[in-house]
Amino acid sequence: MKLLHYREDGKIKLGIATVHGVVDVEAAVGGEAAPELKSADAALAAGGEALDRLRELDRRIAEEGPAAFKESLRNEAELSLEPCVVRPGKLICVGLNYRRHAEETGSPIPAYPILFNKFDNALSAHGRDIRLPKTSDKTDYEAELGIVIGRTAFDVAPEEALDYVGGYCNVNDVSARDLQVRTSQWLLGKSLDGFCPIGPYLVTADAVPEPNSLGIRCTVNGELRQSSNTSDMIFDCRTIVSYISRHMTLQPGDLIMTGTPEGVVLGYPEDRQVYLKTGDIVTVEIDGLGSLTNRFI
Structure with a gap:
């Protein structure tokens, strides 16, 4: 099942994406929907x-x-989409989690998952413009698989970890590289406004039986820049969820970004590094999760 959020008449609404279009959940159930049916988060x-x-x-x-469902059907192409998780309590990122990405940046293979965070000001959605910061000349793309937690998880075993996942989504972990490496803490280069577009869909976990074997791609202005598979992760989805849950309680709606494969601008030889510029259009696509597209302005 593919869930999404869109804005209509000044309200954020929950929809189910189908081959026929997007069905407005509240309109489809008739009358005022129960609170738990008003958003994917709920x-x-x-x-x-x-x-x-x-x-x-x-x-x-x-x-x-x-x-x-004629009265509740919407044309997805005409909708103003919102993030597929509207208010995640945590936005946790895993760095250097693809073997070939670590190699292209000359970084050692990490012994433990490298964790950092973004804040909700970074959230954005499919189809939105993302403003390039005046404080950076090196804004980069990062295609990533997002894990959305489905139920409270604390100290879960790896073999049980995926039972706590509610769904998956595309993420672009946009990164200002010059700000990121200004100090040993990456946060500044990762949490600028709009630097975490997600979606368009939250695809429920039952529709993604094996998240550790998904094709993942990124294009810039139609040119393929990243093309890999989640099987290249150093720490797979089970390990990541289990590891984080051993140190902090994960709650429904929390978003985990699982790292990016090789092909980012940072991984190119310095004389070939061309960072994102005004007008560039970046698309992240993961098997079964649709396509997430944003223009940089």
């Missing part, structure tokens, strides 16, 4: 029953067809 926090109700609606849409 559905995750409410637990399995809320997600089951959304899955049942998704099943009905497939079986009954678009005519039965």
Whole structure:
């Protein structure tokens, strides 16, 4: 199931993306929707029953067809999308988590997951423009798989870790490299406004049976820059969720960014490094998760 958020009549609404278009959940259930059906965040926090109700609606849409949902159907191309998780409590990033990316940057293979964070001011959505900061000349793209936590997780074993995942999404971990390396802490170069576009969909975990074997790609103005597979991760999704949960409690809606593969500008020889500039269009695409596109201005 593919969930998304969009803005209509000044409100953020929850939709289910289907082959027929986006179905407005509130309109489809009739009248005022229950609180747990008003956002993906709320559905995750409410637990399995809320997600089951959304899955049942998704099943009905497939079986009954678009005519039965005519009043609640929206054209996705015409929607103003919001982040697929609206208010994640934590935005946790994993650095240098692809073997070939570590090699291209000349970094040693880490013994433990390298963790840092972004803040919610960095959240952005598919189709939005991202402002290049005046304080940086080296803004880079990073295609990443995002893990969205589905239920409270603390000290979970690796073999059980994926049971705590609510879904997955595309992420572009936009990075201002000159700010990132100004100090040993990467936060400044990672948390500028709009530097974490996610989506367009939150694809529920049941639709992604093996997150550790997904093709992941990034294009800039149509040119393929990154092309890899999540199987190249040094620490796979199970290990990441388990490791973080051993140190802090993960809550429904928390977003974990799992690192980027090789092909970022930083990994090019210095004489070939051309960082993002005004008008560049960046697309992140992961198998089964759709495409996340943003223009830099």
